[in-house]
Amino acid sequence: MAGKKRKDDKFKKNILCIGGGYVGGSTMAVIAHKCPHYKVTVVDINHNRINQWNSDMLPIYEPGLDDIVQTTRGKNLFFSADIERGIKEADIIFVSVNTPTKTFGTGAGMAADLQYWEKTARQIRDASDSNKIIVDKGTLPVKTALAMERILTATNNDVHFDVISNPEFLAEGTAISDLIDPDRVLIGSRETPDGIHARNEIVGIYKNWVPEERIITSDIWSSELSKLTANAFLAQRISSINAISALCEKTDANVNEIAHAIGLDKRIGDKFLSASVGFGGSCFQKDILNLVYLCRYYGLNEVADYWESVVRINDYQKERFIFNMLLTMFNTLVDKKICLFGFAFKANTGDTRESPAIYIAKRLIEEKAELVISDPQALENAKMDLGGMDGRIQYVEDPYEAAAGCDAIAVMTEWDMYTNLHYEKIYQSMSKPAFIFDGRNILNHKMLFEIGFNVFPIGKPKLSHFRER
Numbered sequence: 001m002a003g004k005k006r007k008d009d010k011f012k013k014n015i016l017c018i019g020g021g022y023v024g025g026s027t028m029a030v031i032a033h034k035c036p037h038y039k040v041t042v043v044d045i046n047h048n049r050i051n052q053w054n055s056d057m058l059p060i061y062e063p064g065l066d067d068i069v070q071t072t073r074g075k076n077l078f079f080s081a082d083i084e085r086g087i088k089e090a091d092i093i094f095v096s097v098n099t100p101t102k103t104f105g106t107g108a109g110m111a112a113d114l115q116y117w118e119k120t121a122r123q124i125r126d127a128s129d130s131n132k133i134i135v136d137k138g139t140l141p142v143k144t145a146l147a148m149e150r151i152l153t154a155t156n157n158d159v160h161f162d163v164i165s166n167p168e169f170l171a172e173g174t175a176i177s178d179l180i181d182p183d184r185v186l187i188g189s190r191e192t193p194d195g196i197h198a199r200n201e202i203v204g205i206y207k208n209w210v211p212e213e214r215i216i217t218s219d220i221w222s223s224e225l226s227k228l229t230a231n232a233f234l235a236q237r238i239s240s241i242n243a244i245s246a247l248c249e250k251t252d253a254n255v256n257e258i259a260h261a262i263g264l265d266k267r268i269g270d271k272f273l274s275a276s277v278g279f280g281g282s283c284f285q286k287d288i289l290n291l292v293y294l295c296r297y298y299g300l301n302e303v304a305d306y307w308e309s310v311v312r313i314n315d316y317q318k319e320r321f322i323f324n325m326l327l328t329m330f331n332t333l334v335d336k337k338i339c340l341f342g343f344a345f346k347a348n349t350g351d352t353r354e355s356p357a358i359y360i361a362k363r364l365i366e367e368k369a370e371l372v373i374s375d376p377q378a379l380e381n382a383k384m385d386l387g388g389m390d391g392r393i394q395y396v397e398d399p400y401e402a403a404a405g406c407d408a409i410a411v412m413t414e415w416d417m418y419t420n421l422h423y424e425k426i427y428q429s430m431s432k433p434a435f436i437f438d439g440r441n442i443l444n445h446k447m448l449f450e451i452g453f454n455v456f457p458i459g460k461p462k463l464s465h466f467r468e469r
Helices: 022-034 047-053 065-072 083-089 115-127 144-152 175-180 193-206 220-251 255-263 284-297 301-328 356-366 379-385 399-403 423-429 445-451
Strands: 013-018 038-043 077-080 092-095 132-136 161-165 185-189 215-219 337-341 370-374 393-395 408-411 435-438 454-456
Touching: 013 022, 013 083, 013 115, 022 038, 022 065, 022 077, 022 092, 022 175, 038 047, 038 083, 047 077, 065 175, 077 083, 083 115, 092 115, 092 193, 115 144, 132 144, 132 193, 144 161, 144 220, 161 193, 161 220, 185 193, 185 220, 193 215, 215 220, 220 255, 220 284, 220 301, 284 301, 301 356, 301 408, 301 435, 301 454, 337 356, 337 399, 356 370, 356 379, 370 379, 370 399, 379 393, 399 423, 423 445, 445 454
Parallel strands: 013 038, 013 092, 038 077, 092 132, 132 161, 185 215, 337 370, 337 408, 370 393, 408 435, 435 454
Antiparallel strands: 161 185
16 A cells, blocks of 8 residues: 655645746645645746745746745745755655757657656656646647556555646736736546546546636547647748738738738738748647657657648748848948847847747848847846857847947847837947847837837838939
């Protein structure tokens, strides 16, 4: 028989999350906030990250997260580096470890790298002496739960494990509101009595604050594939409008007006139709390439080609942005000082994973430009992303100081602060002619042109003070 785990009698259940990153930390904070009768513990192999969670400087920036952590930490929310103890004491274990794209071997550049996930599964098995429900929070390939089951049951230690799929649907910058008021919560399990019982335990957690009609239950394989599909569809919409933006620039059409017109069609809707320099973040490209790899694995090459084209358009959009800068600035960027307004992949986060700004910055350095990077939250990550690069790069948080003496500004992130700057003051401080390349279409282009800027938006007619031939 399985040994008896230690339990704090103050709490109904002990919940553990292995992985204190963006998803694990945010999700557990909200669960602790909404479920004071549960003890929630977050563990991570990164001791520095745990120390940050236990400090006033959390390891991630997310609006609303600080307040929730402050009100729950030490009461029913705990952060620890003692993973083995956490496993032993837990009734329910959420697995939220990193599953990056493989950079080596078979499937390199597309398949998910599951080495950390597998090590976690083995660690759970070896440390467990009582029955557990294991909840996969990550975006994982279909049938990953089956592999988890096989690892957990590979030794005969009289411990029963049920594996549940509970993918996250969070958007960085709105993660806390997404968790508190979700569109849906998806929970998948085996369609067996044990599987359904375990699934209902997880449903019971979310029912503490999520309306029951928004909690969807499914078989485990559909749950796993739903997350990949959701991200693929969202990225597809961005690539679709970006493809149209290229045509708009050739025909003097306005991509914003097109997006508005088609977005009023109820069959299409108006979400994710903002043309930009391209999508980034930890999920979209990784998940699409994972989907491509799975399709090729199952011999669905035409399906794989279709989804791979979404990524190709995104790459094309970034390269097109650089080419427009080069062409506009007299076919050379050598020794020209260019200021990037924003480096995070989107506003209200410091996350720079797969940010278009990384690609743009590296290409500008290749063209021997001088860079000044400004961002209210992402400068430390930017320094790591561009570390070791040969070139002149400055990191300046104040946008006025960053833009002074520059030849051009390129807007990379849609921070609200960039729409409210004193652009006449900025224009006076810049080298002339002064250019603005609005990679997010957030600025008042007519006003900028009247100030004296040469303005180049995405998918809209340029506003240039130069005579056309």
